[in-house]
Amino acid sequence: MSNVPELVISGLRASVEGKEILKGVDLTVRGGEVHAIMGPNGTGKSTLASSLMGHPKYEVTGGSVTLDGADMLAMSVDERARAGLFLAMQYPSEVSGVSNANFIRMARNARLGEGNEVPVLKFHRELQQKMKSLSMDASFSERYLNEGFSGGEKKRNEILQLTMLEPRIAILDEIDSGLDIDALRIVAEGVNSLRGAEFGLLVITHYQRLLQYIKPDFVHVMMQGRIVRSGGQELAQKLEAQGYDWIKEELGIVDETIAAGV
Amino acid sequence: MSEVMEVSGLSAPAQALFAERGDSSELLAMRSAALSVYEQLPAPKYEKSDISRRKMDAFSLQVAPAFMPDETWKSLAQPYFEADSEHPMLVVQDGQVVYTRGTQDLERLGIRFLPIREAARQYPNDVLTRLHQAVPYDQDKWLALQAGLWNEGVYVYVPKGVICPHPLQFIHVVLEGGRGSFVHNLVVGGEQSEVTLLETYLAAQDLTDNLHIGVSEVFVGAGAKVTDGVVQDLPRHSTAVIVRRAIVERDGSMDWVLGEVGDGYTVAEVGSRLVGTGSHSTSHTVALGSGRAHADMTARMVHEAKFTESDTTARGVMQGRANAVYRGVTHILKGASGSNGQQSEKLLMMSKESRADAIPMLLIDENDVKCGHAASVGQINEEQLFYLMSRGVSEAEAKRMVVWGFLDPVLAKLPLSTMRTAVERVLERKMK
Numbered sequence: 001m002s003n004v005p006e007l008v009i010s011g012l013r014a015s016v017e018g019k020e021i022l023k024g025v026d027l028t029v030r031g032g033e034v035h036a037i038m039g040p041n042g043t044g045k046s047t048l049a050s051s052l053m054g055h056p057k058y059e060v061t062g063g064s065v066t067l068d069g070a071d072m073l074a075m076s077v078d079e080r081a082r083a084g085l086f087l088a089m090q091y092p093s094e095v096s097g098v099s100n101a102n103f104i105r106m107a108r109n110a111r112l113g114e115g116n117e118v119p120v121l122k123f124h125r126e127l128q129q130k131m132k133s134l135s136m137d138a139s140f141s142e143r144y145l146n147e148g149f150s151g152g153e154k155k156r157n158e159i160l161q162l163t164m165l166e167p168r169i170a171i172l173d174e175i176d177s178g179l180d181i182d183a184l185r186i187v188a189e190g191v192n193s194l195r196g197a198e199f200g201l202l203v204i205t206h207y208q209r210l211l212q213y214i215k216p217d218f219v220h221v222m223m224q225g226r227i228v229r230s231g232g233q234e235l236a237q238k239l240e241a242q243g244y245d246w247i248k249e250e251l252g253i254v255d256e257t258i259a260a261g262v
Numbered sequence: 263m264s265e266v267m268e269v270s271g272l273s274a275p276a277q278a279l280f281a282e283r284g285d286s287s288e289l290l291a292m293r294s295a296a297l298s299v300y301e302q303l304p305a306p307k308y309e310k311s312d313i314s315r316r317k318m319d320a321f322s323l324q325v326a327p328a329f330m331p332d333e334t335w336k337s338l339a340q341p342y343f344e345a346d347s348e349h350p351m352l353v354v355q356d357g358q359v360v361y362t363r364g365t366q367d368l369e370r371l372g373i374r375f376l377p378i379r380e381a382a383r384q385y386p387n388d389v390l391t392r393l394h395q396a397v398p399y400d401q402d403k404w405l406a407l408q409a410g411l412w413n414e415g416v417y418v419y420v421p422k423g424v425i426c427p428h429p430l431q432f433i434h435v436v437l438e439g440g441r442g443s444f445v446h447n448l449v450v451g452g453e454q455s456e457v458t459l460l461e462t463y464l465a466a467q468d469l470t471d472n473l474h475i476g477v478s479e480v481f482v483g484a485g486a487k488v489t490d491g492v493v494q495d496l497p498r499h500s501t502a503v504i505v506r507r508a509i510v511e512r513d514g515s516m517d518w519v520l521g522e523v524g525d526g527y528t529v530a531e532v533g534s535r536l537v538g539t540g541s542h543s544t545s546h547t548v549a550l551g552s553g554r555a556h557a558d559m560t561a562r563m564v565h566e567a568k569f570t571e572s573d574t575t576a577r578g579v580m581q582g583r584a585n586a587v588y589r590g591v592t593h594i595l596k597g598a599s600g601s602n603g604q605q606s607e608k609l610l611m612m613s614k615e616s617r618a619d620a621i622p623m624l625l626i627d628e629n630d631v632k633c634g635h636a637a638s639v640g641q642i643n644e645e646q647l648f649y650l651m652s653r654g655v656s657e658a659e660a661k662r663m664v665v666w667g668f669l670d671p672v673l674a675k676l677p678l679s680t681m682r683t684a685v686e687r688v689l690e691r692k693m694k
Binding site for chain 1: 644657
């Protein structure tokens with residue numbers, strides 16, 4: 001059996017509070033590939049990320065999602081994570097009472113399963129080393145999970161968890177928002193360290209800026225809850241230079257947001 | 263074996279009971295006066311608690327036969343009992359002292375730590391002049407009953423300028439129900455002294471009737487610092503009425519820390535009267551209600567002097583069919599200018615059948631003061647659960663983490679690590 005992961009999204013539809021946001025998304029992400037989803041605000045990018053992970057606010061009304069053939073939509077959020085899916089969130093929650101290090105260790109052990117727990121010392125050594133490479137102060141391991149972290153610190157912490165949990169497919173939802181250029185470079189290096197045949201990546205972003213550091217193989221544009229254009233790196237560059245209007249013109253779209261597509 | 267008394271004519275049998283146990287005539291007279299108040303007053307009506315269906319007559323005025331203590335109390339108290347620690351401890355089971363340690367060392371420092379009835383015999387002036395001064399009974403039927411029948415509890419006295427080197431621990435265990443527990447604690451911290459008292463109340467899970475009326479009176483001298491940490495873990499068929507109040511003198515400081523983890527029916531008030539300029543008090547309460555627990559809790563801080571400060575924090579988690587009311591009362595009297603009273607009550611409902619109310623009350627009769635409150639009642643935060651679960655942690659584990667995080671600011675205040683660990687273990691067990 002090949003160990004190359006494959007996430008297949010087909011005809012995915014999702015609603016929030018009865019309003020349809022995703023209107024049939026088709027996308028396949030395989031190990032070794034980096035896909036970028038771009039698009040203006042309000043076109044369904046974050047909804048796609050949250051729906052894939054199983055956020056309770058979003059109701060999937062049609063289509064399918066499989067990871068290595070397994071039906072993701074039938075799984076609870078934690079089962080999806082243990083199957084190898086990871087979502088680095090735009091607004092990570094703060095949870096007091098549990099230290100960052102303990103949480104990450106619990107999450108990792110949950111993935112490894114009972115009996116395969118990582119030895120504590122080995123874990124902490126690895127954690128400290130990865131924190132160092134993300135330029136995170138050692139004290140962050142003992143602080144409560146995201147509590148009192150600045151926006152940028154939270155983003156780094158998402159990437160720390162990503163590198164510690166080593167998922168098969170990761171989704172980065174606007175990981176670049178609130179990061180200055182140095183932080184962006186550090187975060188991108190962390191992500192790039194995972195690239196390989198056993199890791200597939202889906203990057204959601206407004207800006208081409210992030211894609212200068214995490215080079216995508218495929219670029220997709222989302223409007224009105226669908227993927228309306230796909231291409232290579234050159235598509236991202238064209239969007240950066242010319243904006244989205246030319247796509248709207250080609251497609252005859254006046255308003256690219258969900259509301260207009262109803 | 264135990265005989266439940268009628269609700270009238272308690273005085274004579276009570277006199278006989280306590281005379282036999284060696285109470286002075288002065289104390290017997292005080293008891294009689296209290297019992298006649300008890301007989302005259304109607305049962306108080308609580309706004310959020312219907313106590314009329316509870317067995318408030320589940321007590322006995324017969325002398326309990328003396329018993330040879332066995333190890334049963336130890337198995338119950340074990341989580342709170344730090345065997346290898348040296349701090350002084352007094353354990354009472356069913357009205358009888360079953361374990362004492364470390365009190366001799368205290369005598370050298372002039373510190374008194376002994377059962378309150380014994381203290382009333384040894385130091386009648388000190389005890390009787392303080393009794394009922396912080397918690398008067400004349401307006402409350404159940405407090406009057408307690409004032410007539412108090413039998414257990416501890417007396418703590420720390421002389422001026424003395425810092426008690428260890429926390430003092432009192433463990434109260436009920437293994438045999440139906441007799442009623444009337445507990446009175448009296449703490450006197452002299453000027454510039456420091457002391458921490460830990461109280462733990464436990465009872466056998468299978469008791470059918472367990473009536474507990476408890477009063478703690480704390481006198482904090484000028485510049486003194488007193489901490490009182492209480493853990494109450496009473497079983498389902500318990501009814502507890504409890505008032506704890508401190509009177510804090512100039513620049514004194516009183517810290518209350520309460521852990522309410524039982525499944526019984528509790529109406530409790532805790533608080534401080536800040537009577538001295540610059541005096542200060544905090545109250546931290548953590549509660550877990552499970553089963554059909556009912557907790558009606560009031561934290562009352564009364565600012566009577568200038569530049570006084572109070573801070574009240576409560577965190578409650580209700581599961582099953584538990585029901586909780588948290589009232590925070592910050593009262594700033596006229597003349598208490600420059601005072602600052604803050605409170606925060608946060609309650610988390612874990613099940614559809616649980617109920618919780620947070621009622622903040624700010625009563626302010628002075629202009630130049632600061633006052634603030636935050637109250638919230640809600641369900642577990644869905645975003646937090648999603649976040650934790652998205653990393654592979656199960657829903658049950660994620661909920662547990664959110665609850666710990668919610669309780670943490672108060673748990674961290676429990677004054678002894680053994681106590682904290684014990685409470686955490688109880689929470690862990692009950693949250694499954």
